[in-house]
Amino acid sequence: MARLVIVSNRVPDPGETSGPRAGGLAVGLADALVPGSLWFGWSGKTAEHTSTTAKLTEADGLTYATIDLGESDYRAFYLGFSNGTLWPLFHMMPGHAEFDRGDYVIYREVNQAFAAALLPLLKPDDLIWIHDYQLLGVAAALRAAGVTNRIGFFLHIPFPAPALFEVLPPAKALLEAMLAHDVIGFQTGYDRAHFLGALSSGLGMIAHEGTVIYRQRKVSCIVNPIGIDADGFSRMAASIARRIDARRMIESLAGRALMIGVDRLDYTKGLPERFDAYQRFLQHYPEHRRQISFLQIAAPSREEVERYRTLREELNHKAGAINGQYSDFDWVPLRYMTRTAPRSMVAGLYRLARIGLVTPLRDGMNLVAKEYIAAQNPDNPGVLILSRFAGAASGLPEAMLVNPFDVDGVAEAISLALTMPLDERQARYKALIARVREVSAAAYSRAFTARLADVSVQPPPRVLKTAI
Numbered sequence: 001m002a003r004l005v006i007v008s009n010r011v012p013d014p015g016e017t018s019g020p021r022a023g024g025l026a027v028g029l030a031d032a033l034v035p036g037s038l039w040f041g042w043s044g045k046t047a048e049h050t051s052t053t054a055k056l057t058e059a060d061g062l063t064y065a066t067i068d069l070g071e072s073d074y075r076a077f078y079l080g081f082s083n084g085t086l087w088p089l090f091h092m093m094p095g096h097a098e099f100d101r102g103d104y105v106i107y108r109e110v111n112q113a114f115a116a117a118l119l120p121l122l123k124p125d126d127l128i129w130i131h132d133y134q135l136l137g138v139a140a141a142l143r144a145a146g147v148t149n150r151i152g153f154f155l156h157i158p159f160p161a162p163a164l165f166e167v168l169p170p171a172k173a174l175l176e177a178m179l180a181h182d183v184i185g186f187q188t189g190y191d192r193a194h195f196l197g198a199l200s201s202g203l204g205m206i207a208h209e210g211t212v213i214y215r216q217r218k219v220s221c222i223v224n225p226i227g228i229d230a231d232g233f234s235r236m237a238a239s240i241a242r243r244i245d246a247r248r249m250i251e252s253l254a255g256r257a258l259m260i261g262v263d264r265l266d267y268t269k270g271l272p273e274r275f276d277a278y279q280r281f282l283q284h285y286p287e288h289r290r291q292i293s294f295l296q297i298a299a300p301s302r303e304e305v306e307r308y309r310t311l312r313e314e315l316n317h318k319a320g321a322i323n324g325q326y327s328d329f330d331w332v333p334l335r336y337m338t339r340t341a342p343r344s345m346v347a348g349l350y351r352l353a354r355i356g357l358v359t360p361l362r363d364g365m366n367l368v369a370k371e372y373i374a375a376q377n378p379d380n381p382g383v384l385i386l387s388r389f390a391g392a393a394s395g396l397p398e399a400m401l402v403n404p405f406d407v408d409g410v411a412e413a414i415s416l417a418l419t420m421p422l423d424e425r426q427a428r429y430k431a432l433i434a435r436v437r438e439v440s441a442a443a444y445s446r447a448f449t450a451r452l453a454d455v456s457v458q459p460p461p462r463v464l465k466t467a468i
Contacts, residue, residue: 002125004037004449007118009078009134011041011066014059025131025156027367028226032445035061038126040118046071050110054117067117069110076106079305082134085168090133090157091268091362092164096307104170108137115141122149127452130181132156139180152452153178154185156226157364158391162197172202179214182455185224185448187365187391192223217458224448225395226365227440230374230433233347237375240348249352252293254330257354257418259294262346262368264301265338267311270361270387270404271298275318275334277359277410282326282333284408285415290331292418294357295349299340312338350375355417356384358392359404365391369399373432381429383417385410395439398431 012026033039040054043066051067058064069077080103088096115138122128128151130138139151165171175198178184186192192210199205205212210221249258263269278294298315302308319336326333341349350356356372369392372384386392386399393401400413 002127002453003123004032004034005118005122005126005128006033006037006039006041006131007114007128007135007138008039008041008131009082010044011039011064013044014057014062014064027228028441028444030229031442032129032449033062038063038065038121040065040121041114042066043068045069046074050113052113052117054121065118065121067113073106073110073113076100076103077110078134079302081107083302083305086133086136087157087268089164089168090160092158092160093268093362094164094167096267097167099169101169111135111137112141114138115145118142119145119147122147124149127449128152129154129448129452136174137177140177143180148457150183150452150455150457151181152183152185152448153181154224154226154448155191155364156187158188158362159186159191159194159198161194162201165194165198166202171198175199175202176214179212179217179219181219182217182458183220183222183448183452185222187223187225188394189223190394191364191391192221196221218455220451220455222448222451224444224451225391225439226367226444227436227442228367228370228374229441230370230436233371233374234376236344237347237351238377240344241351243348249349253352256291256293256331258349258352259292259355259357259414260349260353260372261294261296261298261357261359262341262350263296263298263360265298265308265312265315266301267307268360268362269298270359271296271311271315272318273361273404273407274357274359274410275315275322277404277407278334278414279318279322279325280407281411281414282322284411288415288418289326289333290328292333292354292414293331293335294333295335295337295353297337297341297346300338347371347375350382351377354382355414356382357414358384358390359387359402359410360390361387361404363387363390363392367392369396370436373429373436376429376433378426378429378433380422381425383420383425383428384432385413385417395435396432398428398435 045068047068050070050073054065054067056065084098126149128149130153196207212219319334322334323332350372358369369386376382384399387404388401402410402413
């Protein structure tokens with residue numbers, strides 16, 4: 001049986017039982033990482049220079065292979081081109097995107113360094129599965145080195161509309177690099193359509209049933225949404241909700257309904273708009289004041305970037321304004337936490353929450369939406385308010401779908417969710433939990449690896465003697 005090699009920007013520390021392991025990628029790949037698998041990527045540490053050889057660690061039958069990034073490479077590759085250019089542009093926020101050719105050159109070099117460090121670890125029949133926007137050029141670098149293994153790629157974030165993607169000066173080079181994979185996976189049909197549209201407008205390539213031919217090689221483009229272990233998460237939520245620390249939350253609510261939001265502190269998550277919608281709700285629906293408590297957990301993210309520090313200051317100001325205007329001596333309408341909460345505790349809070357508020361401006365999938373559904377008590381479930389611009393929305397139509405830019409519409413949805421009859425909440429939950437169970441983490445990894453394993457070994461493309 002072929003070994004699975006996972007390649008991602010970050011690799012979880014096998015010595016930790018929380019933190020990175022609780023991330024979306026680790027959750028989605030849990031079923032794919034059978035004993036004998038290899039997980040390769042960045043250690044999360046910086047050094048004077050980027051490593052040329054990987055450090056190997058064994059744990060639970062898995063091999064973790066990591067390299068350190070040079071400090072200057074980290075700033076140009078990760079903070080620069082990956083998160084200063086690709087991240088905002090792929091989320092269709094060009095106003096936040098900045099392009100620096102020097103950062104792009106380092107991005108190419110780091111992708112080549114990943115490939116060079118991975119190359120000695122590969123076996124001839126390995127299945128290589130590369131993940132996300134930071135590593136668009138690794139497969140091309142491997143092909144340039146003569147690797148003929150089957151290589152797949154999965155994009156966890158959205159792919160932008162073709163006209164927007166073409167704004168990138170190296171757009172054509174990035175497309176050609178992505179075509180070094182055998183299978184390319186996307187979260188939604190919209191994302192795949194955007195990518196195929198970019199191939200058509202940028203390279204003149206036409207897809208047939210999601211497959212394109214590039215220099216005599218077949219590249220399959222598939223829709224394969226990521227999921228969670230719904231039953232496992234449900235058991236964890238029910239267990240935590242019974243514990244004494246959850247009782248503290250229940251007592252603090254004093255009979256009020258809990259509304260919860262859990263996000264990274266990122267401008268794509270729509271947190272300022274969410275706070276504005278909550279303020280509008282309190283203004284327009286005074287009958288619900290003192291009947292609700294909104295808990296927003298926003299874990300810090302990329303704090304060395306000025307834009308993220310500015311976002312944090314803006315949210316502090318908005319939270320203070322809401323509580324200053326509407327608080328009473330025994331009621332604080334908004335509790336705003338900017339620290340990471342353990343995943344198990346968050347699961348218990350989801351189960352207690354009458355409303356799950358998931359309103360990103362744009363998102364690849366957003367597993368918070370699926371986790372909120374999985375955590376609910378079937379006898380008395382809460383209501384999911386979900387942005388139509390999250391990838392999860394296409395697979396969860398029974399949620400209350402909203403436009404996060406429409407603060408009045410979100411405010412109205414909060415009011416409707418608070419007053420929704422039990423039978424309607426139960427009907428929505430029953431349909432939603434069935435969908436979350438069907439599109440599970442196991443189904444995600446099984447479908448992609450099966451598709452990749454079915455690929456016939458092809459010669460490397462006769463192009464790109466170096467990576468992108």
